[in-house]
Amino acid sequence: MEGTEKKVAKHKLACANKVKYLSGKRILPGPISKATDIVKLIDNMDAYNGGRLRAACHLLRDRYSREDVTIGLSLAGALTPAGLGPSAIIPLMNHGFVDWMTATGANMYHDLHFAFNLPMHRGSHTVDDADLRRKGVTRIYDILFDYEDVLMETDRRLIKILVRPEFQKEMGTREFYHHLGRILNELEEKNKLGEVSVLAAAYRNGIPVFTSSPGDSTIGMNVAGLELLAEASGLQDLFKLKINPSIDVNDSTAIILNAKKYEKGKTAVILIGGGSPKNFMLQTEPQIQEVLMIPEAGQDYDINVTDARPDTGGLSGAPPSEGATWGKIDPTKLDETVTAYLDVTVALPMMVAYVIKTTRPKKQKRLYDRGQELHRKLIKSYLENNREVEKLKGLIRKLIV
Amino acid sequence: MEGTEKKVAKHKLACANKVKYLSGKRILPGPISKATDIVKLIDNMDAYNGGRLRAACHLLRDRYSREDVTIGLSLAGALTPAGLGPSAIIPLMNHGFVDWMTATGANMYHDLHFAFNLPMHRGSHTVDDADLRRKGVTRIYDILFDYEDVLMETDRRLIKILVRPEFQKEMGTREFYHHLGRILNELEEKNKLGEVSVLAAAYRNGIPVFTSSPGDSTIGMNVAGLELLAEASGLQDLFKLKINPSIDVNDSTAIILNAKKYEKGKTAVILIGGGSPKNFMLQTEPQIQEVLMIPEAGQDYDINVTDARPDTGGLSGAPPSEGATWGKIDPTKLDETVTAYLDVTVALPMMVAYVIKTTRPKKQKRLYDRGQELHRKLIKSYLENNREVEKLKGLIRKLIV
Amino acid sequence: MEGTEKKVAKHKLACANKVKYLSGKRILPGPISKATDIVKLIDNMDAYNGGRLRAACHLLRDRYSREDVTIGLSLAGALTPAGLGPSAIIPLMNHGFVDWMTATGANMYHDLHFAFNLPMHRGSHTVDDADLRRKGVTRIYDILFDYEDVLMETDRRLIKILVRPEFQKEMGTREFYHHLGRILNELEEKNKLGEVSVLAAAYRNGIPVFTSSPGDSTIGMNVAGLELLAEASGLQDLFKLKINPSIDVNDSTAIILNAKKYEKGKTAVILIGGGSPKNFMLQTEPQIQEVLMIPEAGQDYDINVTDARPDTGGLSGAPPSEGATWGKIDPTKLDETVTAYLDVTVALPMMVAYVIKTTRPKKQKRLYDRGQELHRKLIKSYLENNREVEKLKGLIRKLIV
């Protein structure tokens, strides 16, 4: 008898579990028609990476849209050359969905062409590159531009900016881009092309921008070139710009600590591509927990749009769950993470359109303006929490001898 | 003197060529806003695969939309399970942009669930598959459905259809799907779920559908099962369904020959994914030129949406230019081909939305209804053109002895 | 007190679990040196896809090598054009590690060039394809060959074979390739190039070969062309070759059923690439369980080398665990499956070298020769086990009226 009851109970449990598996929305989308708009189109995507795009858009609409969520945007890949600054990134910033940003130096360098009104053109990726080189045309996949009139001209203008007084000090890229953004903002206004520069938009909106590889890209190359010239000419006391990456590590970490510990809010990331910008954005939590030894649980929401797969060994493809084992992502929130294996030049515009159409603009957090406050809070928490502080101080003091 | 002139001329030529490289539209897209619709969003995509999506959409709008263009659609990958039938493929068919179709058997098998009103559900790809198997749940990536109530039930209903009289003969998949589509169309009407079955839509619109691997997929498995049963039970004289792939090879070829030679029109393909459906669609031209020896130049327009790259050895990733060396694609028209490395669950809905919003419905060519006429034309051209016909006849006649 | 004990116990359990996670071999490979051979090189691969390659090789050495394991090899992608027939596939067949095979028609078509002694050449994938077409050169990625002297000549010779008497009947590709293989074997001997044709090697070793898409590829095109000619010339009574895919479905299924049910052995697959050959090989188990309703558990071992990822929707990338929910793979044996995301032109030669160096040749199972016996066993099990048989017979009998 009991056996039968047990069997029945077991069967009921099995059925319940089965029902759970089969409780997702039925796959039965409506037909695309003249009336279908972007929101409907995405809401209609049921499965595979289309389903991930929908999940990402819903996370943006339902979670990222909240005022207490601090959003980081990381950019890798040729996004600004492809025009995604004016079309998608700047609108997303203006909409209040970007509170801080990491980007490759290359993305910020090519942003200059837009601010300087130097044209890049649609072209083809199947051209004769030796001929391009002969003719003085430079190529980024299917984007073509003049080597002399765009690339070299950008460098010439950049150099004139880098020797301005406000740049003559040690700083992080956060401050560096702020000064640069102010100048680009002025140029942008003069050029009357509309809002075309990401760095100018960051300046206006008080959004801190970081590059984790400051020497990598033409901006870093020109900074290094000027340092070399200053050294060669004995002018080191005049040209004093030095990028200190440690400042950036701590300043980015301070953003997350403030959002979580001091403002009791949540943090979210939008990772466009992978690479060093992704890692730099995600290492803020390990910096808090592992290095500064402040108890914390990891970022709350994570959207990752990439073409890199985890099996190929690049960090670019590492999924949120792997990040959870490092303390990067809160392991209890893995359901609120999305990895979409999509081409970013298609997915990012769609996500931005979805956000703008389904949410109200968020109030800008203007975290750049609060840099010193955040830095103080970071030190405060560090000194309070790090059980090793005294030992470490002792280690440093030994250096006196 | 002359040297200088030559130099000047050379310099002018170099500049002219440079100008040509830099003559593409300037990359300066407008900002995404509340007013941005799907068409604007795509028109705004300047580079990388976003640029390819735009190019594909413009080809659809400007070339495929013409009444004299015969369009083939090939489907590989889990498209019908993901719901792309009702959302995108059927609307594209209804809009007159699909004149013939190739698909994997799996896509047509899973189309049955929709016609039979048996639900598939959104799920997750990170589930415990051993547990799913125990519970009787079947998975296609992130799509879940009941093994007994959906999979086995589909088979049971399919079998009852396969033993109907109209199926008891040798035929190609073109005819097979036509009979199947008629029944699915009736079921679809009864179920009142709207237009959900691709095969039903093909039936209504007179669109011939082909599967190049008729034994591969659960449809083919059930046909084979019935044949086995008939043999085992001595009922071979009653169950007479046999799929003859040669009929399909010639019937698909006849479509292209008619469009080009007899109607002096153009042919175009939309290749969604790669695999056997892509190859089967593209081999029509080599069948004309290489096997039937009828002079021809290759398909005129080619849009390929795939995630497969050419270097990995699959036909799925072979680009149109490689196809040109086989006679598949007209080598003089390579500029009117587009390969977009995009996820089809995102790209296909976008393309369909673009087409429906920017073009008028095309008149259905109803090529299924014209099957016999096309077959006769194929034979006619073959006998006229193939220099080897007499020799071949001689070879066959030797078989008498 | 009890609380403390519980805590201690809990902690111990946690530690035990942690130890389990950390019980894998330490990552500390020896240095590659002049003495390193292929086996050592692979044994030394600790992680990522290198680790998967090692796992696959160990599965081959430790499991596939057993005499009671029946091995299926599926081939998709341009393997024979790339020369992998003579270098890797034929040696693996000769070593007894291939008991049956599925392949795209294209792989078998290009195998003919080798048997016919018609040369293909190393070339480049960045050539001017329009120029190639003009010059009469055909391209498969970086492989180049003469359109007239190789492609057309292969067709001409193939046609002469197809009109031989042994081909004048309805058959599956299994029998078709057997007849073809016998002729290629003779040609191969005459040409004295060594063992270069996969089909000839299959013939010699009694290995059944299947193509699930018989009309897709130049072989299928020529069969169709001859059928068209026969029809056009009233010679249908002489040229009687018809490929019936249902025969192949049942013949391939019979192999698995025999190995598992009748010989109490195990079955294993080596899936090179994905596509229709992969699905056709794996659908044998669902054919047994779902269609023929014979209780069974799925294949035992599964090695899949592919570049397709599961998220992109192609069956090519579907992992073994997904297959387990369909009954394709035994869900209790998922630990003995390996998916390696590797380029097959590198991975396959490495695996074959590993097998040949670490295992003894297996006795050939010569399953082709046992075709009728296997077919009888399939019918026997079907009639015994299928609870629906009588119902189905009834359905077919209704066709009399």
Added chain:
Amino acid sequence: MEGTEKKVAKHKLACANKVKYLSGKRILPGPISKATDIVKLIDNMDAYNGGRLRAACHLLRDRYSREDVTIGLSLAGALTPAGLGPSAIIPLMNHGFVDWMTATGANMYHDLHFAFNLPMHRGSHTVDDADLRRKGVTRIYDILFDYEDVLMETDRRLIKILVRPEFQKEMGTREFYHHLGRILNELEEKNKLGEVSVLAAAYRNGIPVFTSSPGDSTIGMNVAGLELLAEASGLQDLFKLKINPSIDVNDSTAIILNAKKYEKGKTAVILIGGGSPKNFMLQTEPQIQEVLMIPEAGQDYDINVTDARPDTGGLSGAPPSEGATWGKIDPTKLDETVTAYLDVTVALPMMVAYVIKTTRPKKQKRLYDRGQELHRKLIKSYLENNREVEKLKGLIRKLIV
């Protein structure tokens, strides 16, 4: 008459061109046998990415092996965690095939575990990450290690190293890694595990190592943590370590300039993965030409092993020909570049084995030891060649006011 002659001549030319296309080695590899070694296996690879691997190996054997070729190795992706340091990278360094190196910070951080004798283990990528986090196990794809005993312990030991006197200054990563390498070399000797640390091997061989994103990775995090502590504790005068990326930009550029201009040699790169290490290595030529305005032509040889495709927008996938339009690669040498789309955990060991088996060890160039000499030469060439030097000096001098 003339027309006929012309036609004949034209036909001859066409034939000649056709012959050229078909002049590549015939695809007819020998069978893999017990006697096949790694060199034979690779030499036998005719096409697709296998063919690229062969081409890369031949380039290494025939060009990179020359004493006048200066070789840079860039590392991105989880190479040291996967054990490729001891197995492949260190043997390649010892063989004299690495004259300078760029790497992500993560690769150099995980190199520490090996030097510190802290174990990482083979594991699985399909584990429950929330459980791992609970148990204190950290994951890198399929590599598992203890959070406390490995990750945190590495940090603790690293910190004690970072507060040593030799680190208390501004420096580039080149010098930073040199000091670190010396200490790791000592530890490695004590641990008696053999040569397991890439940084120790770099130290011994005088190989300069660069990381372009010094703040990105746990090494950079700990440097930043100590800087924060020093600031918070008023100990800035004691802890003075600052990484200046500009020093690295110029020091890496000096290597290329010396090799090409001063030693009239050639330069070559082995790019394993993409990302910032790839770009940083390749930007040396633009730094010479574009920023320092010294006429130069680009690197001579380029081998790139990556899974990133150019169309997805990451620099990781940008091919050498695109690099040629930037001056990175000599456009006249594009034939001596190879891009192989292969998994690096398989391809790198194969390439290293091939090199060690087919070439003699090269004399170490010990470029680290020559750092000051190279720096002086860079300044010398800069001052001689840059037409803008005086203008730039003037710009800097304006800062006085």
